[in-house]
Amino acid sequence: MRSPRTGFPGLIQALALVLCSAVLAPAMAQTAPARAAPPDPPASAPVSLSARKVYEQARSQLVQIRTVLKGQASQTSVGSGFMVSAQGHMITNFHVVAEAALQPERHDLVSVTADGREAPVRILMLDVLHDLALLKLSDPKAAATFDALPFRPEAQKLAQGERMYSLGNPLDVGFAVIEGNYNGLVERSFYPQIFFAGSLSGGMSGGPALDQEGRVIGVNVARRVDGEQVSFLVPAAFASALLARGRDAAPLALPAWPVLTEQMMGHQQLLTDRFIAQGWKLATHPRYQVPVPPDRFMRCWGSSEPSRTGGLDFERSDCVMDTRIFMGEFTTGAISVRHESYDGRKLGTLRFSARYAQSFRNEHFDRRRPDQQTRPQCHEDFIDRDGLPLRAVVCLRAYKKLPKLYDVSVLVATLDEPKSGVQGRFDAQAVSYPNAMKLAQHYLEAYAWVRSR
Amino acid sequence: MGAVALIEVLERDGTPRHGVAVPQWPLRVGRALDNDLVLDDPHVAPYHLVIDRDEAGAFVQVGETINGALLGTQQVGAGGRAAVGDAPLAITIGRVHLRLRLAEHALAPELRLDPTRSLAQGLPLLALLVLLVGAMEVFNTYLDTDPDGFVRALGSGAISALVGLLGWCGVWTLLSKLFTRQGHFGWHLRVALIAVLAWELISGATQLLSFSLSWPWLSDFKFVLGYAVGATLLYFHMLAVEPYRHRRVRQAAVAMALVGTALSLWFNWQNGDRLGSELYMSHLFPPALRVAKPVDTASFMKGVAELQATLDAKAKRKEDAGDDDSSAEGGGGDDD
Numbered sequence: 001m002r003s004p005r006t007g008f009p010g011l012i013q014a015l016a017l018v019l020c021s022a023v024l025a026p027a028m029a030q031t032a033p034a035r036a037a038p039p040d041p042p043a044s045a046p047v048s049l050s051a052r053k054v055y056e057q058a059r060s061q062l063v064q065i066r067t068v069l070k071g072q073a074s075q076t077s078v079g080s081g082f083m084v085s086a087q088g089h090m091i092t093n094f095h096v097v098a099e100a101a102l103q104p105e106r107h108d109l110v111s112v113t114a115d116g117r118e119a120p121v122r123i124l125m126l127d128v129l130h131d132l133a134l135l136k137l138s139d140p141k142a143a144a145t146f147d148a149l150p151f152r153p154e155a156q157k158l159a160q161g162e163r164m165y166s167l168g169n170p171l172d173v174g175f176a177v178i179e180g181n182y183n184g185l186v187e188r189s190f191y192p193q194i195f196f197a198g199s200l201s202g203g204m205s206g207g208p209a210l211d212q213e214g215r216v217i218g219v220n221v222a223r224r225v226d227g228e229q230v231s232f233l234v235p236a237a238f239a240s241a242l243l244a245r246g247r248d249a250a251p252l253a254l255p256a257w258p259v260l261t262e263q264m265m266g267h268q269q270l271l272t273d274r275f276i277a278q279g280w281k282l283a284t285h286p287r288y289q290v291p292v293p294p295d296r297f298m299r300c301w302g303s304s305e306p307s308r309t310g311g312l313d314f315e316r317s318d319c320v321m322d323t324r325i326f327m328g329e330f331t332t333g334a335i336s337v338r339h340e341s342y343d344g345r346k347l348g349t350l351r352f353s354a355r356y357a358q359s360f361r362n363e364h365f366d367r368r369r370p371d372q373q374t375r376p377q378c379h380e381d382f383i384d385r386d387g388l389p390l391r392a393v394v395c396l397r398a399y400k401k402l403p404k405l406y407d408v409s410v411l412v413a414t415l416d417e418p419k420s421g422v423q424g425r426f427d428a429q430a431v432s433y434p435n436a437m438k439l440a441q442h443y444l445e446a447y448a449w450v451r452s453r
Numbered sequence: 454m455g456a457v458a459l460i461e462v463l464e465r466d467g468t469p470r471h472g473v474a475v476p477q478w479p480l481r482v483g484r485a486l487d488n489d490l491v492l493d494d495p496h497v498a499p500y501h502l503v504i505d506r507d508e509a510g511a512f513v514q515v516g517e518t519i520n521g522a523l524l525g526t527q528q529v530g531a532g533g534r535a536a537v538g539d540a541p542l543a544i545t546i547g548r549v550h551l552r553l554r555l556a557e558h559a560l561a562p563e564l565r566l567d568p569t570r571s572l573a574q575g576l577p578l579l580a581l582l583v584l585l586v587g588a589m590e591v592f593n594t595y596l597d598t599d600p601d602g603f604v605r606a607l608g609s610g611a612i613s614a615l616v617g618l619l620g621w622c623g624v625w626t627l628l629s630k631l632f633t634r635q636g637h638f639g640w641h642l643r644v645a646l647i648a649v650l651a652w653e654l655i656s657g658a659t660q661l662l663s664f665s666l667s668w669p670w671l672s673d674f675k676f677v678l679g680y681a682v683g684a685t686l687l688y689f690h691m692l693a694v695e696p697y698r699h700r701r702v703r704q705a706a707v708a709m710a711l712v713g714t715a716l717s718l719w720f721n722w723q724n725g726d727r728l729g730s731e732l733y734m735s736h737l738f739p740p741a742l743r744v745a746k747p748v749d750t751a752s753f754m755k756g757v758a759e760l761q762a763t764l765d766a767k768a769k770r771k772e773d774a775g776d777d778d779s780s781a782e783g784g785g786g787d788d789d
Contacts, residue, residue, distance in 0.1 A: 311599030346600060349739050354596040361735035374767040375726035378733045379756040382667055384747035389740065393733040394757045398768035406764065411733070418739045433761050437754055444750050 016225050017095050017131075017326065018168075018205040050212055054165045055177040057214045058082070061149045063111040064169040065092050065121070065135070065206060067099045070106055080168035080207030080220065081111065081135065084243050085148050088137035091239045092206030093221055094126050097133045098328040101126065104254035109135065114175045125246030126256060128263050130191055130238040131221050131326055133206075134246040149208055151240045152215035158182045166198055166220055166231070168207025178204075182217070186232060190271070190297040190323035194218045194233040209233045260327060261402045264430050267325060267333050268405065272428075272435040275335055280446050284317070288388070288414060290339050290422050291446035293319050298335070312355050313343040325430070327402070330368055332430040337443070339424035349418040356421055360413050363425065365395055373407070374398045382415070385447045389415045394440050399430060408436035410443050456556065458504070458511070460490060463550040466632055467697055479505035482546070483516070496520055496547030504537070504553065511537040511555055513544065522546045579639065582646040589653050590614050621645055629693045637693040648686035655682065660736040667745035672736055673729030677714050684710035726767060 061083040066075045079096030083089070090111065100107040101123055111121045120138040127133070158164075159182070166178045180198020196209060200223045209218045218233030252259065275293070284290040292300060300319040307313050318338040325333035340359065344352030365376040376395040383390045393411040410426040426443040428436065456474035460482075464470050473490055481488045485499040492501070498518035505512060514534050515522050521530040523545040529535050541554040590610060598606040625641040655678050663671035688706035695702055718728050725732065 307599060309599035309601040311601075351596055353737055353739050357735060357737035360737055365732065374764055376732060377760045377763050377767075379753070379760055380667075380669060380733050381753050381756065382743065382745055382747035383753050384749055389743065389747050391737065392753060394753075395732065396757075396760055396764055398764040400768050403768070404765075413737060415737070415740045415743065418741065433758075437757060440757060441750055441754050444753070 015222055015322065015324075016202075017093070017222050018200045018202055018220055018231075050163070051165055051177050051179050054210055054212065054214050055167065058149060058167055058208065058210060059114050059175070061147055062114050062167055062169075062175055062207070063090060064172075064175075064203075065090075065096050066110045066112060067097065068108045068110055070108055075172075076107065078169065078172045078203050079205040080203065082149050082167075082206075082208040082216070083147065084151075084216075084239070085247065087247075089124070089148075089243060089247065090121065090135040090137075091208075091219060091243065092133050092135060093219065093234075094128050094131045094133045095221075095326045095328075096206045097123055097135065098326065101133070101252070101254060101256040102260075102328040111135070111137065122251040123254070123256070124249045124251060125242060126252065126259050126263070127238060127242045128260055128327070129267050129325060130234050130242075132219065132234060132239055132242050134242050134249075136251070149210070150215050151236045152211055152213075152217050154237050158211065158217065160184050162211070164196065164198075164209055164211055164217055166196065166200060166204065166207060166209040166233075168200075168204030168220055170201035171203045173203075176204075180229065180231070185235075186322070188295060188297050188299055188322065190274075190321060192235050193221070194235055196220075196231045196233050197229050198231055199223075199229050200231040257401050261405065264325065264327075264333060264402055264405055265432065268428075268431040268435055271333065271335065272431060272439060275428075275439065276442050284339075285341055285422060285450070287417075287420075287450060288422055289446060289448045289450060290341070290424060291337060291426070291443055292317055292339070293335075293337050295319075297321060297323065298337070307346070310346050312347060312352070314340050316340045329372060332399075332402075332407075334429050335439075336427045337424070339422055341422045342420055344419045347419070352419045356413070356423075360391070360411065360423055363409075363411055365397065365409060367407075368397075372400055374400065376409070383444060385445070386449065388447060388449050390444070390447055391415055392444055396433075396436060402430060404432060405430045406433060406436050407431075408440055410440045412444065412447060414447070416449075457506075458556060459554045460504075461552045461554075462492075463552055465550070466695075467550075469552075475504075478511075479503050482551075492547065492549050494547040494549050497549065501546050502544075509536065513537065513542070513553075518546075520547060579643060579646075582643060582650065586646050586649050589650065593653075618642075618645060618649075625690045625693070632694050633696060640693050641690060644686060644689040648682060648689075651685075652679065652682045655679075661738060661742065663734050664736045664738045665742050665744045667734075669731070669734035670729065672734055673731045676717050676730050680710045680713040680717070683713070 063081045063083065065079045065081045067077045068075050076099060077096070079092055081090045081092035081096070084091050094101070097109055100109045109121045109123070110118050112118050121135045122138050123133055124136050125134040162182045164180055164182050166180060167175070169175050178198050178200070180196050183195040183197050186193040186195045194209070194217065196218070200220050204220045207220045208216045209220060211217050216236045216239065218235050219239055221232050221234050223231040274297070278294050278296050280289075281292040281294055284292045298319045298321050300317055302315065302317045304315045305313070316338065318336070320336045321334040323334065324331035342352075342356060342359070344355065347355065374397050376397050378393055378395040380391070380393040383392045391413045395409045395411075397407045399405045399407075407427070407429045408431060410424075412424040414421045414423075424443075424447070426440070428439050431439065456476055457478060458475040458480070459472055460475055460480065461469040461472040475489070480490065481500065481503050482490045482492065483499050483501040484492060484494070484497045488500065498516060498520070500516045501518050502516055502522055503514045505514060512534055513522070513524055513529070515529050515531055518531050521528055521533070523529075524535045525538075525542055527535060537553060537555060539558065541552055541558055544551040544553060591607065594606050594610045595603060622638060622641040622645055626636040626638045629635060629637045629641070656675065659671050659675045659678065663669055663673075684706040687709065688702055691702040691706070692699070717730070721728055721730055
């Protein structure tokens with residue numbers, strides 16, 4: 001297939017986790033200072049009275065979470081966090097502590113308060129699907145001096161446009177309060193996320209977003225780098241649930257790959273069930289039934305590209321999920337579906353075949369490093385779909401650190417017309433083998449001739 | 454009349470440069486001027502060797518030399534001695550190649566001049582080859598370009614094909630000229646054209662068959678045939694560079710094909726954990742050329758299910774080899 005055009009807004013990986021790190025995420029760290037250098041007029045506007053009040057109230061519950069290289073005492077990444085119990089429990093993002101959770105032999109975690117007191121912390125529990133981590137001070141005596149930030153009750157809904165305040169330590173510059181607005185939940189997100197119209201920066205990850213009364217609405221997690229003030233928060237309900245579950249848990253046995261695997265197992269089951277239950281869109285091609293998923297938790301972008309040199313005309317559709325699960329070294333857990341519809345009447349049979357084959361060849365599978373995933377193994381054949389002949393290829397790769405989870409890719413080319421055809425590709429990441437089979441079959445069986453023929 | 458032997462000084466390729474009839478034994482060879490055969494090579498001793506005859510027959514007696522002499526395949530040091538035998542003897546002293554033929558040696562039959570000319574000869578065949586390869590290039594260009602760009606692509610394609618072909622044949626002609634004093638340009642051109650034609654036919658046929666019969670392995674291992682064609686091409690080119698060493702050249706060509714194939718297999722294994730070069734069969738032809746029967750989705754999925762064992766084994770094997778993650782894997786067991 002043709003490689004995606006960069007002009008496509010939906011295809012750009014524009015989501016950045018708001019973690020400030022020199023090692024983990026250079027792209028995030030690089031864009032942030034460039035923006036920070038010239039002070040934006042709205043950002044430098046005087047903080048309102050209530051922002052000052054909210055910050056003063058929350059200041060003592062705020063912490064910066066530093067991941068420190070063992071034996072070297074230099075930080076590899078910094079994020080934010082906040083106290084949620086008098087016993088020293090803190091909430092932050094999983095991606096803030098991922099290095100320490102997955103490579104504990106090389107990293108330590110340290111919390112730093114607004115008045116500069118440092119204390120070692122340990123991980124009690126992770127919720128990787130919502131990108132949350134529950135931490136606790138290693139030395140409980142130090143916790144006596146902390147108050148906890150209260151969670152806003154779920155029953156009290158916020159109205160769109162309501163003022164809210166995001167706190168954290170952007171780019172390790174110093175603790176800050178950022179004013180913004182609540183804009184409801186993000187549309188077509190697989191897991192609920194709050195759309196916060198405010199400027200999150202790297203380093204604020206894991207910090208709290210508070211209402212006017214200083215209660216936690218959400219946890220800073222990510223922002224879009226291709227937009228302005230389009231930021232995302234994890235709803236507070238997931239953080240309070242994590243606290244309730246893990247309050248008395250023993251510190252997590254590290255490295256945390258088994259926890260990640262277990263939670264991904266749950267995710268892939270939910271994803272598979274929801275994906276299959278939603279069915280397919282109708283009328284996607286005049287001749288064939290071509291599988292295109294409904295826009296529930298996926299976004300489909302289409303384009304039409306007539307040839308300028310009297311060659312192959314084609315239309316394409318790309319459906320991708322915004323939600324991806326962060327796994328420390330990579331993100332995974334998404335489904336994508338795309339197809340291209342080719343019209344080669346101007347080319348003739350032989351030329352069309354050559355171009356059609358070229359497009360079928362132009363597919364790539366090796367995305368991850370060899371220590372993370374095996375090479376693909378494929379099965380291929382001609383398939384009969386109620387009389388419609390297809391060439392089908394199914395390739396799978398196994399995750400090495402997430403046992404029994406696989407990436408599955410399905411390639412399909414219709415083979416009934418000499419001068420036109422449709423090629424499709426389906427990808428599901430980190431699914432179990434039975435679910436990979438189920439999804440592949442579900443996708444293949446969605447191909448057929450349109451009934452009226 | 455009645456020379457007892459002939460001793461010749463040879464060129465590197467075996468053609469005689471200079472011959473001396475030996476009227477009587479002994480024959481002394483060396484750098485000193487009072488030898489019967491004077492060789493002005495600094496690696497030759499003043500009295501390097503003597504060829505003589507006794508009751509047992511002709512023999513070579515090596516004199517005071519540090520380099521010794523190579524008699525046939527046998528290296529003989531100073532003071533050594535070896536019989537000439539009943540066939541002409543190749544003698545190498547210093548950097549000079551000699552050949553000794555005794556009067557009683559049987560005369561070998563006359564060889565045909567320039568054995569390389571035996572393959573397809575003549576202008577009509579050359580014209581046919583040029584025509585076929587040209588037509589094929591036009592067809593390939595036609596397949597690869599859009600209607601609007603065809604003529605322009607044809608022009609640039611023709612120029613690059615011509616430059617490539619003439620450059621390739623030119624280099625071989627130069628080699629032939631260097632080693633045999635004849636260019637054999639026509640021969641090299643024919644060899645190159647036939648090889649191009651053969652490769653295009655083999656390549657097209659394997660792709661078509663692998664599509665038509667749904668035999669992915671055929672195009673997957675097409676490169677083996679590629680090495681065979683390449684080695685054959687080199688073999689025939691070399692025949693016009695080393696015309697008297699057929700066997701050596703054939704061995705080299707076979708070795709090259711085997712080594713190339715082995716390296717490619719190894720590379721594919723390193724690169725993709727598999728021996729073939731194609732992850733999946735991607736050669737699509739017009740639907741009418743499909744012969745293999747399509748299967749239903751359920752039986753197709755059975756084939757997919759069979760991949761799991763391989764994938765799990767590969768995922769496991771690399772885990773064990775991993776260094777810093779052994780503790781992670783230990784924890785992974787109780788989580789399942």
